Amino acid sequence: xxSKIVTLAAGVALAVSAALPAxxxxxxxxxxxxxxxxxxxxxxxxxxxxxxxxxxQGKWQGFDIEFCRALATAILGSPDAVQIVxxxxxxxxxxxxxxxxxxxxxxxxxxxxxxxELGLQFSLPYFIGPFYVMAQSELGAESIADLEGxxxxxxxxxxxxxxxxxxLESNGIEYQPLSFESGEELRAALYAGRCDALAGFGPxxxxxxxxxxxxxxxxxxxxxIQLEPEGIVVREGDDALLDVVxxxxxxxxxxxxxxxxxxxxxxxxxxxPSPTIERLLxxxxxxxERLGLSDDWAYNVISAVGNYxxxxxxxxxEGSRYxxxxxxxxxxNNGGLLYPLVLD
Amino acid sequence: MVVLSQPERPxxxxxxxxxxxxxxxxxxxxNALFTLAFGGFVVWALLxxxxxxxxxxxxxxxxxxxxxxxxxxxxxxxxxxxxLIFFGLYPYEEQWRSSLACLAITLTIVVSCVPAFWSARRLxxxxxxxxxxxxxxxxxxxxxxxxxxxxxxGGLSLTLFIFASVFLLGMPLAVLFALARxxxxxxxxxxxxxxxxIVRSLPLLTILFAAAxxxxxxxxxxxxxxxxxxxxxxxxVFFAAYQAEIIRAGLQSLSTGQExxxxxxxxxxxxxxxDILLPQAFRNxxxxxxxxxVITFKETSIVTVIGFFEVMASGKAVIGTDExxxxxxxxxxxxxxxxxxxxxxxxxxxxxxxxxxxxxHG
Numbered sequence: 001x002x003s004k005i006v007t008l009a010a011g012v013a014l015a016v017s018a019a020l021p022a023x024x025x026x027x028x029x030x031x032x033x034x035x036x037x038x039x040x041x042x043x044x045x046x047x048x049x050x051x052x053x054x055x056x057q058g059k060w061q062g063f064d065i066e067f068c069r070a071l072a073t074a075i076l077g078s079p080d081a082v083q084i085v086x087x088x089x090x091x092x093x094x095x096x097x098x099x100x101x102x103x104x105x106x107x108x109x110x111x112x113x114x115x116x117e118l119g120l121q122f123s124l125p126y127f128i129g130p131f132y133v134m135a136q137s138e139l140g141a142e143s144i145a146d147l148e149g150x151x152x153x154x155x156x157x158x159x160x161x162x163x164x165x166x167x168l169e170s171n172g173i174e175y176q177p178l179s180f181e182s183g184e185e186l187r188a189a190l191y192a193g194r195c196d197a198l199a200g201f202g203p204x205x206x207x208x209x210x211x212x213x214x215x216x217x218x219x220x221x222x223x224x225i226q227l228e229p230e231g232i233v234v235r236e237g238d239d240a241l242l243d244v245v246x247x248x249x250x251x252x253x254x255x256x257x258x259x260x261x262x263x264x265x266x267x268x269x270x271x272x273p274s275p276t277i278e279r280l281l282x283x284x285x286x287x288x289e290r291l292g293l294s295d296d297w298a299y300n301v302i303s304a305v306g307n308y309x310x311x312x313x314x315x316x317x318e319g320s321r322y323x324x325x326x327x328x329x330x331x332x333n334n335g336g337l338l339y340p341l342v343l344d
Numbered sequence: 345m346v347v348l349s350q351p352e353r354p355x356x357x358x359x360x361x362x363x364x365x366x367x368x369x370x371x372x373x374x375n376a377l378f379t380l381a382f383g384g385f386v387v388w389a390l391l392x393x394x395x396x397x398x399x400x401x402x403x404x405x406x407x408x409x410x411x412x413x414x415x416x417x418x419x420x421x422x423x424x425x426x427x428l429i430f431f432g433l434y435p436y437e438e439q440w441r442s443s444l445a446c447l448a449i450t451l452t453i454v455v456s457c458v459p460a461f462w463s464a465r466r467l468x469x470x471x472x473x474x475x476x477x478x479x480x481x482x483x484x485x486x487x488x489x490x491x492x493x494x495x496x497x498g499g500l501s502l503t504l505f506i507f508a509s510v511f512l513l514g515m516p517l518a519v520l521f522a523l524a525r526x527x528x529x530x531x532x533x534x535x536x537x538x539x540x541x542i543v544r545s546l547p548l549l550t551i552l553f554a555a556a557x558x559x560x561x562x563x564x565x566x567x568x569x570x571x572x573x574x575x576x577x578x579x580x581v582f583f584a585a586y587q588a589e590i591i592r593a594g595l596q597s598l599s600t601g602q603e604x605x606x607x608x609x610x611x612x613x614x615x616x617x618x619d620i621l622l623p624q625a626f627r628n629x630x631x632x633x634x635x636x637x638v639i640t641f642k643e644t645s646i647v648t649v650i651g652f653f654e655v656m657a658s659g660k661a662v663i664g665t666d667e668x669x670x671x672x673x674x675x676x677x678x679x680x681x682x683x684x685x686x687x688x689x690x691x692x693x694x695x696x697x698x699x700x701x702x703x704x705h706g
Contacts, residue, residue: 045651047664054661056425057436058498085495086433086651091557095651098560100571184663184672211670321666 029102030240030292033075041068042092042106043084049207050316050324051107052084060084063315064105067126067232067249070305071103074248074297079304093118096235103245104233107201109159114233121238122231123245128328128337129228131163134205135197137219144173144223150196151176155186159228164199167225187211190218199225203316206324227328244291246341251298254280254340255307257331262306269299279343287343308338397677421671422678425662429678432498432653432661438490445481446501448474449508457693459700471512478505494572498653500682506644506654509576511637514583521588523617526595543585549646551578556650575647583640590632594625627701634694638687655682 033039043060044052051064065084072082085101092104097119107129108114110122135141139150144167152168154160156179168175178195180186187208190198198205202220209218232245255261258277260268265281272278279287282296289295305311309326313319317326330336370376400416404423422429430446431439452474455461461470482501485491497505524536543551555578556571568574598621606616626633648657659679663672 043651044661044664045648045653045657046660047662049664049666049669053665054428054433054658055665056428058428058431058433058439059436060433083495086653086657088649088651090649091553091651094557094561098557100557100560187670207666207669210666 028240029235029238030075030244033102033241037076037081039068039072039075039082039103040101041065041071041082041084042095042101042104043086044106045086045088045091048107050203050320050322061315063127063311064107066305066311066315067105068103070252070301070311071105071232071245071248073301073304074244074251074293077294077297077300092233093120096120096233102234103241107230108233109228110231119236120233121236121242122233123242124249124341125229125231125338126249127230129230130202130224130328131160131199131226131228132202132205132220133164133197133199133223133225134209134218134220136193136195137217139196141197141219141221144168144197144221144225145171147173147175147197149174149176151178151194152197152199153178153180153186153189153195154199155179155183156181160200163226197221201228202327203322203324206316206322210321210323224328240292244293247291248298248301249308250341250343251280251301252305252308252311253331253338254343255298255302256309257333257340260302260307261310262303265299265302276343417674417677418671419674421662421668421674425668428499428662429655429658429675429682430499430501432502432655432658433496434498434501435490435492435496438484438492441481441484441489441492442497442499442501445478446504448477448481449501449504452478453504453508457697475508475512478508494570497572499658500655502652503644503654503656506572506576506579506647506652507641510579510583510640510644513577513580514587514640517580517584518587518591519622521584522591522595525588525592540585540588543582544589548579548582548643549649551582552646552650554578571650572652575650575652579640579644579647583636587633587636590629590636591622591625593632594627594629595621597628598624630694630698630701634691634697638690641687641690642683655679 042052042064047053048062048064050062052060052062053065055061068082068084069079073079075081085095087095087101087106089106092101092106092108093114095101096104104120105126107127108122109129110125114120115122133144133147133152135147135150139147141147152164152175154164154177161177161179165177178189180189183204186198189195190208191212198208200208205220209215209220212218232249234241234245254276255265258268258274258280260277260280268277269281269283272281272283275284278284281299281302282288282294285295287295288297291297294300306314309317309331312326312329316322316324326334326336328337330338332339369379396416398416402416402418402420404420427436427439431442434442452470456467456470456474461467478501480486481489482497482505483492483494521536521540524532525540527533527536552575555574559574560568569577602620602624603616606620611619644654645656647654648660653661656679659675662668663675668675
């Protein structure tokens, strides 16, 4: 109920903002950030597993937060030049229109209506969000079809319900849906065995599994039921900022592809093995100036937060408690979908 | 002295405890059965709660490892994360300021409940001082305290601040609304009435959402203020719309003779209102006013949807991580206790106030 009111309120806010000329001066957000000396980036109202969490000292951490820091480093030279604004899901689009934030980095799926009607621009996907099904291990299911007739649980009112129904119906799999309003209820039901399977966003499933009384009693089935490419969002007309965002993501990926890490970036800079890396790390000039940044921006980013793989491992991957496999979020040469752009 | 006939006392009940029990709980066999079944259920429920909360509970864990799943409550989560719940995103090194500010505002509320402070001079001074101290401590920027912007405020101190400011702003506004609605000028009465009805027919959530998100789009920068300020003002207007109707009910419960008599004595309008009408109106509507205050205190948790880290959102931040994700019941129970401490205090105070006011009132 509450979520419906929030959605409604957000809708009204958006309608108003769409009806008016963009008040937050689009186009010069990049210079506004540089003038202000800090980047206004999205947090969460609470913690969102692995992506935006608050530690016991009240500090933000997580995958999305690392990208906020990376962007702040690219523009302003310091990972601390960022102000994380706590923002709910419903509030993120109105908030960027009103200028409360400069950029949305909040696992936001690139959809057509958001791209067009809402007056937003999306960056290259920085995360490929897969929806999976997780089943009770004792059922021995190896594919979703093996779960025919079972009870599938999902969060009520989310896209998951629809995605699940689409997938199962188009594959002719009979099932009994069971929805829960809150994530806590959903987990309790799963642990108590009321659900044969749980459908959801990959990171959420991984966290649910780690927290189970017996993590081995749950298995994530490898089939991807839907993909959601997540982009970084800026206001329409903020082309300069979008360029920076895209090349920041690309630099993180290129660094991983070339084996440049937080630890060895100085060695690479001292003796760059290829002209591309020379340009990336600002040894040969040009790469920053075109974006309106300093030439060593990518070097700063990598020495502040590491490359894409390091961020992933630290926050949601093997180095974290979530142990989310890289899967589709691997580089193209490792069987994933991510690739850097050409730095010429 | 005329002695009227003494009313007869009801026959003294000389039932023993056993007799009392029999009379009230075991009158018939169905009655007894119900008593046993229900009593048994209550005892069982209480025991399992005590078991879960105290006996089987895990109080500490080594190495910040997680608690087991089969044991009772895992209070280690509170030990580990209490600072987050109470202070939200407030910078770690500066959290002593937040706790002092919390204390200042709690003291202000408590002291202003003491009748000795109820005068038109003392109360505003006390509140301005209390909120001023709170703001200086929380915001900093003076005496070498680093500035902490309102976006970083959080936890219990934010909840208390929102509640106190809404009450402080809303109460005078409510009095004005109530008087305006009773105004003899039809235009003022109708406009105020219409305004109150419109505000009351909108959900609080939409009003807050509009204040947080829509106003920055519509209003020029210099008029906006911080998000927190906008939300507090909007919340106060919402509170005032309800409270105005409560006060109006109090005013209408007074006989018109009082007002007319005061006017006949030549008392000016404000004197009639302040000295005669309002004190009685407030006394008559005290239970509803306390009720409204309690509701407002609890409704402060709604600000979490527009991105404020008040105590509820901070609690959710604790369980939104993988480390303590399984301890949501413990966190909700703890939050309930925090709310309970304040709200129960508020309603006990209301009850005491009623008793006190009834003295000499019949």
